[in-house]
Amino acid sequence: MKTLEPDARLTPALAPRQAALTQPQGTPRVLTAADSTADAAMARYQHLSRAIAGRPLPLALLDVDLLEHNARDLLQRAGNLPIRLGSKSIRCVEVLRRVQAMSPRFQGLLCYSAREAAWLATLGFDDLLVAYPTVDTADLDAVAAQLQQGRRIVLTVDDAAQVGHIASRGRALGVRFLLSIDVDMSSSFPGIYFGMRRSPLQTPQAVVALARTIALTPGAVGLVGLMGYEGQIAGLQDAVPGQSLKNMMLRRLKQSSVRELAARRQACVAALRDAGFVLDFVNGGGTGSIESTAADSSVTEIAAGSGLYAPGLFDHFSQFHNAPALCFALQVVRRPTPDIATCGGGGYIASGPAGADRLPRPYLPAGMQLIAQEGAGEVQTPVRLPAGFDVEIGAPLFFRHAKAGELAERFERLHLLQGGEIVGDAPTYRGQHQCFL
């Protein structure tokens, strides 16, 4: 591949704007707010292009300065509570380590798979909560092996059948599994189901009944925690441009739901305490709900992860704004028309209800658009270029994923940008040959 200096690949159309930004002499032109935003975005595009020049594309790029800025923001929003990092939204061991090293308030990990938790335990991580139920024998065996090594891994349950499976494996292996109960945090309003379809446990009575089942199961299981994840608050944007009525309705629904959920979580914790159970932790929340979850006095720790990379689906929350720390660069490989550039790769579609919001976001240069008929393709992604911008074959264009951790499944490493320069790279889970779900 011929490697060109990024600046040489930009056409003269950009040159005057660049000169206006960098010109050392003469009277500076007075910039309007729109000018300065556009110029800052162009400067960022040129800067990132220069930083990655000569590296094989596509690549994933993590701005460590922005990551750390976002980590500090999460801590601030959580008040005094510890934050358990959601590993599914990170999927890179070095990033987990770096962020945990920033503050003792980053405590423990919220894992998305039992085998993942067991693997992380072998790498020295401890205090691992597997947030989603499993009864898979290989999963349980992997966790049991780490428990026997003295690591703390807690499994999630919301059904007596799961408890039965886990206990029977525990008896066979001579291990006592640690369990946390997941309480349903959804709300129902007339004609609207507002929440996730996860745990069937909606009342203190149901939670205490499962806790008693655990207590009465001989030897192999013990209850240590409670989790209540309010996905409809934590993961649903409520300040999306162009839908002000919907935003207003969502914010109202969120307010009502938060009141109801805090009462429900508190009632469950109180009922367990009254029934004689002692909990080590009560986990709640996610990036989008930190303030309201922290305001619930029954919660002892917040779960969060997405806010670190700050992907597209977290751009429009009314309560906070994180800086886009993770993006990916694709190479322009074709120019079907003067205003369209087609890149290699890019079809990194996010999970969830299939829709346009699951597509990658064209990022830099600002103003690029996906082509509706093609979207982001399996091996090629065309984009309509912003007016006045031209780009040569071989140059990079930058995009962001809609979700946080899933991009790490597409790349073996994240290139690390710090102080404006590439300072190294960090293998993703995939780069370490780990694939869990």
Ligand SMILES: Cc1ncc(COP(=O)(O)O)c(C=O)c1O
């Ligand atoms: C159980 C649980 N807790 C917390 C979160 C929030 O994670 P994040 O901050 O990455 O959105 C999730 C996300 O789906 C989750 O499933």
